[in-house]
Amino acid sequence: MVTLSDSIEDYIKKLLSLSSRLYVDIRRRELAQKFSCAPSQINYVLERRFSAERGYLIESRRGGRGYIRIYRINPLQKQAWKAVIDYLAGGDFEPDKALQFIKRCREENIITRREGRILQALLKDELYTALVSPEIKVRSLQKRIFKAAIEEILKGSY
Template structure:
């Protein structure tokens, strides 16, 4: 457990959580050195885990004094993160979009790993039996239901979140800037 990639991801996540600007700068070779791996391993982690899809942006410079800057789109776990979530919620969602939202909720500590996992699975299961236009509506609706529960206190609400997740909509080539 805990592949190299996972450990590096966790490390960067920790740095991000600690910084209050919502971004961190690292040296590729320093990371590689700390984790005793080849530099390109770092590139791999960045391109598969810190994608725009998951709410991150990566910027870098080569040459002397080069660096890699990782910016989190949602820096502070804030209570009004819920509003943001509602705003990101349209009438229909693709699987990737729904996934991004679930990860977002988990990062903010609004939903637990368990909850997001179950939600993801139920969505999959249900989507498979629905015709194309409907699956998106179903995903959006499920998310809405989840948000509704988060928005009110019944007794103790949601569980707390665990560690930062990852998952994948297969980070396509790291591209760009």
């Protein structure tokens, strides 16, 4: 089932892969027109599919000659891994961010498809509800479990 968001995502990724620089510029209006959708749809896609956790950065300018620039940030180095995980695990845990991070790990082939699926499954709220409450406890547990799982992956040898 391919959604509009999927198509827009694919299109932008294609642009990125064709670009010799590490970013591409788009015009929100144009893209929206190309896909016959509301301009705000583009923001939606950027937010959901091109977040920092996924390894992208967005910058933009309004007004005449405005644009949206999408950067693909460098692949994760061993060192940077720890930082991302600490960041995700610091403060309130947001499963959605963790999920995005998983997507990125997949794209960079740091984890296998199966591992990605396992990690994703561990973040589902339904696993915890009825057994754990209030919500804050659910988050803490998810955090612990996510961290534990990812650390095992980090420990290495395939």
